Amino acid sequence: MFKYLLVSYFVLTALVCNVQPIENTEVVTIVISITTFIFAIILGFSMAERHSRFSSLKQIFSSIDGLILNSYYASGALGKKVQEQYKKLLDQFLMRQFDYKVDDFDHLSDDIRGMQEFFWKLPNKNARQNLIIDHALMSLEKVSEYERNVKYNILNRMAVYEWASLIILALISLYCLVALNDGSWIMVIFIPILGTSIILLLLVLLMLDKLSWKHGQWMVLPVLDIFKKLNLTPYIVDDMLVSGNITRKSLKGMKVRVASFPKSYPNLTGKKVKIVKF
Known part of the structure; x- marks a missing residue:
């Protein structure tokens, strides 16, 4: 993202230094006032909505990780052999989380079903083991429910018209900023910084919408931690x-x-x- 911002800054600086300012600055001032007001409202609403979706997915994946560990610890009460067999299924499930992109998380439904079938096929020896198996199956059923919630949240992307509105308003704002340049060194510094800030906000919004914002912190590192807890x-x-x-x-x-x-x-x-x- 840094390289895009750097390029944006130098492009805006070049425009400020070379584009002739518009004489009728009153019209430009009115346009930029209206445009930035509308842009701020739409951007603020979109940011809040995307951040809420992002936080919801973080919580869901955190819950999935906890339930996966619960099912593993439950399998340990059924014997070392059973736990080792189940650990292989968990290893496969965790690896496939990384093999597929977040957008395709629903591809893991077969792995979840396979883990459920593993417990269904275990012989019921006594009431205690039945309770343990039921507990593990309950955890996996919740994982299955969360998987459907993940799919819903992933499909909840920003519409084309929302992006079009923001981009058009941003371009108008950037043009007006460049047009207001009076040639002073303060404007030459201030306008590119302000313009780059607008682009930065749009990039952050894009990353939130694509779920790539801090992906390593909320998705990758927690799963790597589970591998360690499973001695994998x-x-x-x-x-x-x-x-x-x-x-x-x-x-x-x-x-x-x-x-x-x-x-x-x-x-x-x-x-x-x-x-x-x-």
Whole structure:
């Protein structure tokens, strides 16, 4: 995001230095006053709505992580062998969370169903084990419900007309700012900074809408922590490092399984996994 802001700043600076100011500044002042007022209202509403959706998804994924751990600890009461078998299913589920993008989280429904079937097929030896199995199944049923909530929230994206309105208003505001330049050094500094701030707000809104805002903190790191709690080698996809969803610094000292896919997403065939020490 920083490089986009840097480019925006220099482009705006170049415009301020080269574009001739409009003589009728009164009209420009009226236009920019109305435009920025409407822009602020729409942007504020959109930000609040996107942030609410973002917070809801963070809470849902946090709840899913807790329920997954509950089901694992419950399986331990059914014997070491059962727990190890179930841990393999959890490992597969957690890895596929990273194999698929957040937008395709509903692809994990088969994995959730597979974990439920694992407990359904266990022999019922006594009342105590029945209670443990019921507890684990209840946790997984809640995970299934949360998965449907995730799908609903992901589909709740900003409409095209909302983006069009914001972009048009932003462009008008930027044009008016450049047109108000009187050639003074204060305006040459102030206008590019203000214009870059408008672009920054739109970029943050875009990242919130695409759920890429602080993705590593709310999605990646908590799952890596679960891998550790399950005594599993943490797992990531190499694209996470390329996109910046997670940094090498956050993995320093860790031994991690790194997956790569030779074909374009969403084709996950031919996956290769290697262990890397960061």
